[in-house]
Amino acid sequence: MPVVEYKCPNCGSGMNFDSASGMLSCPSCGRQDKIDDSSDPLLVQTFEEGEAVEYHCNSCGADIITEPETSATTCSFCGSAVVLADRLSGQLAPSKVIPFAISKQQAEQAFRKWCRGGLLTPRGFMTANRIKGITGIYVPFWLYELNNEIEVQGHGTKVRTYTRGEYRYTETQHYEVYRKIRLNYNKVPVDASEKMSDELMDRLEPFPYGQLKTFNSPYLAGYIAEKYSYDDKQLFPRVKDKIAPFINSYIQSTVGGYATVTYSRKDIDTRLRHADYALLPVWMVYYDYNKKGYTFAMNGQTGKVVGKPPISMGKVAAWFGGVSVVTLLALKTVSWAMGGGFL
């Protein structure tokens, strides 16, 4: 049975990952095991991908009901943390993981605080008392290492103006500009989960790569984890789109001396050196407001919250009106002080 559980060697209870200490801890007897030291129980046996069609909890024997992408979850009957080993082995074996640093309570607090800070969110939303669910998910990401060979050719101008006599002269110097650039990027993250919104995941960045660890399945204990839906080749066009603005901005920075540059040729050759399969920690917050569901995501390390909150038209109108009136009064006062009429 390709299901792995983490039993406390002392008391036999199910152990969970503790975000505060970064260790596998037993809620019953308080035993804490370092994860880095232990060998991954996943590696003891090897499993074939897609071997099992159904999973049974090792503790209570109940069916574990999961979605096809889920690779770690808790048993809905007894609450034990279970890892579905065949979905984390072979092709699907992650190489890196960033463990959660924010606990569920901290995540909830941070989310409430974030809601109170919303300047345009409706009053009822700000109290954040309708959190429907808050789930810690390890989201699959590809971390790309990319090499770019860039060659650009263009026409640059430098402009100088001066006056002589009754004339103003504009002198434009024309240059042919050529740049050959090597630009390497490390660990550009792209989320590989079909379920997660790309827009949401992109805004969660940056993840602190200092916390990046070699994958070890006990990190997942107590959380939900997903396996990737797209492999690194499939997502290569997306990562290219993602670095395109970075590359353009770099090219721009190399032609700083010119007033204008128009490019006649821009060759960007992006080569995929390597892609790491990593699981990154995200708290998903589901929230009901006015009979509508809202989804927010929180970076499980930095606590950054992203997601579109509802916008109160009343507050928009109040801010718009307030800022406009204050500005108008300020302008009127200035013009009045200088002698212009107030009206």
Added chain:
Amino acid sequence: MRRTTWAALALMLAIGLLILPASGLAADKQRIFDEAGLLSDSVRAELETLAASYSETHQTDFILYTTDREHSVDAERLTEDFYDERGPGYDKSFGNAAIMTIDMYTRDVYIAGFYRAKAYLDDARIQKVLDYVAPQLTNGDYAEAFRQFLERSDYYMSFEPGFNPDNILFKTWFQVAVSLALGALVVGVMAYRSGGRVTVNRQTYEDSATSGVLAHRDTYLRTTTTKTKIPKNNGGGGGGGGGVTRGGHSHSGGGRSF
């Protein structure tokens, strides 16, 4: 009955005579010296009243001086000599005055501001007034020219000295537009940022140790030069600024031909 009426009339006359010098002083003050005879009597009387009321507002006498006699000096000198000879002024002799001189002999107009008017009706503002006055003179409508002189001077003198009254900052439509734009901008930024911002930039994932410019070339091709004539501020001929009269009164000023 008859005696009482006469007594009442006599009393009213006496009171009238007592009051008359006090109130008549301001109203009877001459501000229009139409030596070229450009205005009819009725028009002149009407403009005198108008000039008196504007003079009150700005504590400055608005004076029209026209001449058609032969002379060999310019309109500025004519205005200066007029001031030195007659010594007009709202507050005192040789006081606050704005003088418009219409010289029919050379067909020149010159406006000068003395004391308070020198500050509030500076050279730049006089040019703006002239923009309204000169076309009327060209049309031969001298009464309208003086009316424009009064109205525009009144408007420009309501601004503190040193500011350009035609500055777009003073325009209400501009102020409203700026306010609304700023309001929309603030709300827009707030709405945009409410969903969380992208906080990565091009340096976040860049491996700066192995990245860089491998080769670069900047080949000079050619230089092109264009020239434009700097527009002059004074149009319509004349111009000139302020000066000092021979009597030692400093003034602002500006003139045109018409």
